[in-house]
Amino acid sequence: MTTPSGNGHPADDAEHLNGRSVDAGPSGNEPAGEAPLVAAAGGWHRAGGEDLTRRKRKRRKGGGGWGSGNREAAMVPEAEFSSYYGRQIVKTPTWKNPEVPLYLFLGGAAGTSSVLGALAEFTGRPTLARNAEYVAAGAALGSVVLLIDDLGRPKRFLHMLRVFKPTSPLSVGSYILSPFSAFTSAAAGFRLLELAPVLELGTKVLPFLPALARFFPGARKASAIGAAAFGGPMATYTAVLLANTAAPSWHEVHSELPYVFAGSAMAAGGGITMALSPVAEAGPSRKTALTGVALELFMINKVENGHGLLSEPYHEGKAGKLLRAAKKSTVTGAALTALLGRTRVGAVLGGTLLAAGSVMTRMGVFEAGIASTKDPKYIVIPQKERMAARKAGETVAEDEARSVVR
Secondary structure, eight states, X not given: OOEEOTTSOEEOTTOEETTEETTOOOOSOOOTTOOOEEEEXXXXXXXXXXXXXXXXXXXXXXXXXXXXXXXXXXXXXXXXXXXXXXXXXXXXXXXXXXXXXXXXHHHHHHHHHHHHHHHHHTTTOHHHHHHHHHHHHHHHHHXXXXXXXXXXXXXXXXXXXXXXXXXXXXXXXXXXXXXXXXXXXXXXXXXXXXXXXXXXXXXXXXXXXXXXXXXXXXXXXXXXXXXXXXXXXXXXXXXXXXXXXXXXXXXXXXXXXXXXXXXXXXXXXXXXXXXXXXXXXXXXXHHHHHHHHHHHHHHHHHXXXXXXXXXXXXXXXXXXXXXXXXXXXXXXXXXXXXXXXXXXXXXXXXXXXXXXXXXXXXXXXXXXXHHHHHOTHHHHHHHHHHHHHHHHHHHHHHHHHHHHHO
16 A cells, blocks of 8 residues: 655655665665765755756757767867968068069070170171170160069169169179170160161261271170170079068079079070071070070979978969970970971971970969968978977987987
């Protein structure tokens, strides 16, 4: 028979809770971690206040917050390299595009052409000498125009010549470009004055010109030699200028970039003068172009694959497309030059492709450096690697010092 218990709950003769009589106190045999049952007014409670006579509420699924056990915590998002306030760590150069890449190309082509012109003056190749001197003068003057356009005002270029600063590639470059342009213009000018129609026209303005005509060949050759003296620096100083900036993918390849520009300049200058000159006189141009191609391809491979993460911009985006196209154009032009360069058609096609490849090489290198300034990973990761390497070196030095002391 069931009778109500003293606390208002039904009970029978064998009333139990959790296998124990309601009259029984703590048995000492409770499961591990379970507090003993104690009697209290209003129902049975476990020590600590839990009421065993009330049904436990079930939590709704999906409830609770972090660490509630009802759902998995969200995974930490992948780390992103960024800078404070979303600004770039390194500022992107404000140089104009395509003006500056074309300036790089024209400077290289002019430098190589000036050397070929001086060589042709003393090896009995008058047509090659004439064409090379015209190309050098035209490209040099074009470089000056593009530089002034990038600076914004001609006065700024003149201000760059007020001070010579050996530690500044831009200052040194200004003092290379200025005399080089003067010498190449003089060589081309004297050659123009040797033409009868031009001399006749000039005599109307300067009546004493015919008396000086006999000095023109010597003055032209002297000017060609002066231009050739600045031809090598003219072809490569722009690479030093780029490598001296804070752009990671330019600065990292400072050892290889001048050789890339030198090879590209030789391919361009040799290809252009080869395309414009008779096949019989274009031997030096062909050899120069093929040598430049070999040098350029060898060194650009080091630039693209020898510097880990910082070589990445040379493969990706616009820079990667330009450099791949440049290689195809350069290799095809070199093949035509080697196989068909002694024919007029082969010389023109080969020279044109070599010049186009040189233009795209300069543009690709320019785009790669610009891209490397816009992504913080190209600054942060190499910096951490250098710090880790420096720390590891210091640790090794300390260990060696301790072993010596011992």
